[in-house]
Amino acid sequence: MKNYVVIGNGIAAAGCIEGIRSTDKESGITVISEERHAVYCRPLISYYLENKTDIQKMNYRPEDFYQKNGCRVIYGKRTVRIDCASGEVGLDDGTLLPYDAVCCAAGSSPFVPPFDGLDTVEKKFSFMTLDDALALEAAVTENSEVLIVGAGLIGLKCAEGLSGRAAGITVCDLSDHILSSILDAECASLMQKRLEENGIKLMLGDTAVRFDRNTALMKSGVKIHFDVLVLAVGVRPNIAIVKEAGGETNRGIIVNDRMETTLTDIYAAGDCTEGNDVSSGTKRVLALLPNAYMQGYAAGVNMGGGSMAFDNAVPMNSIGFFGLHAMTAGSYNGELDEERSENGIKRFYIKDDRLKGFILIGDTQRAGIYTSLVRERTPLSSLDFDQQKKTAAYTAFSPEKRRKKFGGVV
Amino acid sequence: MTARAKRGGTEINMKRVYVNEEWCLGCRLCEYNCAFANSGMTDMAEALKGKTIYPRIHIEGDDKISYAVSCRHCTDPICVKSCIAGAISKEDGVVRIDKARCVGCLTCVLVCPYGALAPGENGVMQKCELCLQNSCGEPACVRGCPNRAIVYEDRGEAE
Numbered sequence: 001m002k003n004y005v006v007i008g009n010g011i012a013a014a015g016c017i018e019g020i021r022s023t024d025k026e027s028g029i030t031v032i033s034e035e036r037h038a039v040y041c042r043p044l045i046s047y048y049l050e051n052k053t054d055i056q057k058m059n060y061r062p063e064d065f066y067q068k069n070g071c072r073v074i075y076g077k078r079t080v081r082i083d084c085a086s087g088e089v090g091l092d093d094g095t096l097l098p099y100d101a102v103c104c105a106a107g108s109s110p111f112v113p114p115f116d117g118l119d120t121v122e123k124k125f126s127f128m129t130l131d132d133a134l135a136l137e138a139a140v141t142e143n144s145e146v147l148i149v150g151a152g153l154i155g156l157k158c159a160e161g162l163s164g165r166a167a168g169i170t171v172c173d174l175s176d177h178i179l180s181s182i183l184d185a186e187c188a189s190l191m192q193k194r195l196e197e198n199g200i201k202l203m204l205g206d207t208a209v210r211f212d213r214n215t216a217l218m219k220s221g222v223k224i225h226f227d228v229l230v231l232a233v234g235v236r237p238n239i240a241i242v243k244e245a246g247g248e249t250n251r252g253i254i255v256n257d258r259m260e261t262t263l264t265d266i267y268a269a270g271d272c273t274e275g276n277d278v279s280s281g282t283k284r285v286l287a288l289l290p291n292a293y294m295q296g297y298a299a300g301v302n303m304g305g306g307s308m309a310f311d312n313a314v315p316m317n318s319i320g321f322f323g324l325h326a327m328t329a330g331s332y333n334g335e336l337d338e339e340r341s342e343n344g345i346k347r348f349y350i351k352d353d354r355l356k357g358f359i360l361i362g363d364t365q366r367a368g369i370y371t372s373l374v375r376e377r378t379p380l381s382s383l384d385f386d387q388q389k390k391t392a393a394y395t396a397f398s399p400e401k402r403r404k405k406f407g408g409v410v
Numbered sequence: 411m412t413a414r415a416k417r418g419g420t421e422i423n424m425k426r427v428y429v430n431e432e433w434c435l436g437c438r439l440c441e442y443n444c445a446f447a448n449s450g451m452t453d454m455a456e457a458l459k460g461k462t463i464y465p466r467i468h469i470e471g472d473d474k475i476s477y478a479v480s481c482r483h484c485t486d487p488i489c490v491k492s493c494i495a496g497a498i499s500k501e502d503g504v505v506r507i508d509k510a511r512c513v514g515c516l517t518c519v520l521v522c523p524y525g526a527l528a529p530g531e532n533g534v535m536q537k538c539e540l541c542l543q544n545s546c547g548e549p550a551c552v553r554g555c556p557n558r559a560i561v562y563e564d565r566g567e568a569e
Contacts, residue, residue, distance in 0.1 A: 015491075043494040047513045053495070057511050060496040290492035290521060297491070318520040323533075327520045364516060366525030392525055393470045394479065399431070402477070405524065407428060409566025410482045 002027040004303055005089045005097050006071075007079045007241065008105035009033030010042060011289050012270025012296035014060055016103045017069050019300020019308070027304075029071045030097055032089070036075045037130055038065070043289055045133040049161030058130070079106070082245040084263055101303040104253060104261070104268040105296055106238035108287060112231050117211040124229040127158040139228050140165050147171075147216055147226035149208050151178040153319060155232030159200050160321050170224060171195075172203040182317050182328045187345060187361045194324040237272040237285055250274050252285040257309040259299035267303055269295035279314045279330035279356050279374050286315050312375045314357075318364075327367045330357025330374040339389050348389055353379045366392035423503035424564040427467070427538065427549050429477045433559035434469070436476030440551035440560055441465035444480075447541050447550035464530045466538040467551045478551065478560055480538040481505055481526040489518040489527065497535075504542060509534050 004020055006013045009031050017029060039060045047053045066073050078092040082104075088096045110126035118124065123139045126132050136158075140146060144166045148155045151173035159169050173180075177188035178195070192202060208216040208224075216224045237252040248254040248262040252274030259267045259275075270292035277284040294310050301308035316329035334351030344362020348355060348370075355373040369392040373380070388396035394405065445463040446454045467480040483505050490498045490505065497511035498518060514533040519525075530536040540562075541549045552562040 041495050043515070044513060047495075052513050053511070057495075289494045290488070290517065293491045316520055318515055318517040320514070320516065325516055327516070329520065364519060365528065366522075367520050368518075368522035368527075369525045371520055372523035394477075394525075395470055395472050395475065399475075402431070406477070406479070406482070407565070409424075409426065410484050 002100035003098055004029045005099040005102045006031045006105060007089065007102065008107055008270070008272075009035065009037075009039055009073065010105060010107050010270060010292065011039065011060065012105035012107075012292040012299075013103070014039045014065075015293040015296025016105060016267075016269060016300040016303070017065075017071055019297040019302075020304040021069050021300075022297075023301055023304030023306035025070075027100075029069065031066070031071050031073045032077055032079050032091065032097075033073055033075050034078050035129060035131065038063075038073075040130055042129070043157075045127065045130055046157035046161035048130075048133050049137060049158075049165065051164075055130075079241055082241055082263075082266060084245055084266070087265075099265070101265045101267065103259075103296070103299045103303060104242050104266065104272060105270045105292075105299075106241060106272045108235040108237045108271040110231065111234045111236045113233055115208065115211055120213045121211050121229050122213070123227065124231065127154050127230055127232055128235070133161075136162070136228070136230070137165075143167050144227040145170070145225060146228045146230065147208070147224055148230040148232055149173075150232035150234065151175065151202065151204065152181055152232065152234070153179065153317070154235070155230065156195065156200075156321060157319075158230055158232060159195070160198075163199060166228075168201065169199070170201040170203060170226070172207050172218065172224075174205065174207040174219070176205045178202065178204070179319075179326075182319075183326060183359060183361075184332070184347070187326065187347070187359050190345070190361050191321060191324060191326060194322050198322045235271070235287065237274070237287075239272060242266065242268060242272075250283065254283065255295070257298075257311040258302050258307075259295050259310065260302070267299040269299045275313055276311070277314055277331070278312055278377065280333060284315065286313055288315070288317060290316070314371070314374050316371060318367075324362065325364045327360045327364045328358065329367075329371045330355070332357050332359070337389060346389060350380065353381050355380060355385075369393070423540070423542070424566060425540075425562050426483055426565065427478075427480050427540065427552060428561050428563065428565065429479075430559050430561070431471075431475055431477035433557050434471075434475075434477045435557055435559070436469055436471055437556065438469050439554055439556060440467050440478050441469060443550040443554035444538075447544050447546040448536070450544075452545075462531070464528070464536065466528075466536055468528075479524060479526060480551070482524055483540075488521045488523070492517050492521045504540055505537065506539050507535055507537055509536070 040058045081090045148171040177185045210217040239249040243249040253268040271287040274283045298308045298310040334349035334356040337348045339346040347359040349357045384396040444465040449457040451457040497508045
């Protein structure tokens with residue numbers, strides 16, 4: 001019998017628990033959950049505000065998940081250290097938990113720049129957790145003017161979620177285009193148009209520098225009145241516990257394909273990690289739900305005594321606003337090949353006979369066929385890519401490849 | 411008879427829908443039979459006539475070849491692991507979607523290597539669930555294929 005400790009209780013933790021149980025059905029698992037909620041679908045917090053889901057449906061797993069998997073969950077406590085010498089994890093109340101293996105699935109935290117006067121703002125929020133969403137729900141009324149700082153995935157999903165609840169929503173960002181981490185300027189302008197058509201005001205190339213109660217002073221000198229402030233400038237991986245224990249970290253906790261950190265018996269998974277991105281060949285923080293689950297699962301299998309590599313991770317995002325969808329995957333570091341239609345734009349980035357990445361906006365049908373070309377590093381000379389880029393389909397592949405894909409159990 | 415394997419006391423459906431592309435005529439009857447079987451209605455004309463259909467099986471092809479594509483019910487389904495709403499699960503060998511939980515984010519479309527998922531009429535995702543829970547009870551695409559190009563059989567190793 002072993003003792004497994006899982007630090008965190010998000011999607012990576014759920015993957016880890018299921019991974020452990022695929023190989024070790026007996027040993028004890030202790031889960032340390034700073035949030036006082038069972039594992040929930042974190043990306044749904046904006047859909048909650050939009051009334052597209054409810055708290056019950058946001059549960060990621062059935063109510064008996066922990067019980068069925070033999071987990072003890074410690075809610076409302078924070079992990080403060082891993083002591084590798086004694087083999088113990090320490091919590092903020094002094095509890096020491098002996099471990100045989102640990103998975104650090106501590107996630108990330110909102111980054112809040114030190115704005116002048118932020119302490120004078122009464123109603124200010126981040127948008128990362130269910131509790132953030134519940135607090136926003138309580139604070140925003142139909143008369144509220146909402147200012148969101150940050151036009152990235154989090155800030156804009158928050159804007160969409162609040163759009164039916166507030167009098168006005170303004171989103172500002174220092175970047176000259178929205179979603180700058182995943183879209184180029186032209187694709188971003190299509191999405192920006194959709195947001196503006198739906199009443200979201202955007203102030204780009206400008207950001208708040210100082211606050212005075214209900215007023216934001218912008219870099220441009222403009223003053224904006226607001227009732228509710230949301231700070232969505234960015235997030236930072238929670239690396240401190242592993243870093244202080246002596247593990248290698250960069251922006252995230254460095255892991256290999258088995259999700260091992262540089263410390264013996266210490267694994268890490270999810271938004272706190274920096275793992276291999278096969279599309280760029282570099283280490284990257286891949287803070288997205290599918291990777292969190294798959295990393296967590298691989299970590300769990302290895303902790304439980306099995307062997308599993310998660311060796312085809314790529315960055316990817318599917319995000320929609322007011323019915324317009326964008327999908328992106330991989331890296332944009334090759335030669336650009338573009339397809340345009342009345343439905344949207346497809347941009348493919350090709351290097352060394354491989355599809356390295358893509359941006360699709362509007363026309364996203366069967367995009368997974370493109371994603372698998374990126375993940376599997378399929379030589380483009382092995383298919384008719386000119387046909388494939390117009391319409392994603394298996395007709396572009398050889399009959400042999402099709403038979404392999406569709407003729408047996410996969 | 412349904413081929414089933416036992417695992418941990420539960421029966422697992424090992425049968426899948428397969429298409430023989432040499433025999434597929436590209437007539438799209440499978441698409442209509444699929445849409446009807448999942449319509450919940452008893453009259454085919456009433457269910458489909460004059461309407462845009464949203465089948466869970468799709469004919470693709472060119473002037474030389476055609477074949478039908480539907481969910482492979484993968485051994486290790488990436489859609490299940492990727493769903494941000496926890497709406498997709500695999501039970502007894504069948505990948506299913508809980509439509510009440512789906513928020514229409516399309517992450518499953520982004521990850522499915524077969525292009526087997528598409529949104530239905532209301533933007534909520536739908537996929538082939540082998541007609542096991544609708545009135546047909548067995549894949550309607552298979553039952554209605556005039557050239558027997560689509561079959562429902564067990565070709566695999568146990569999972």
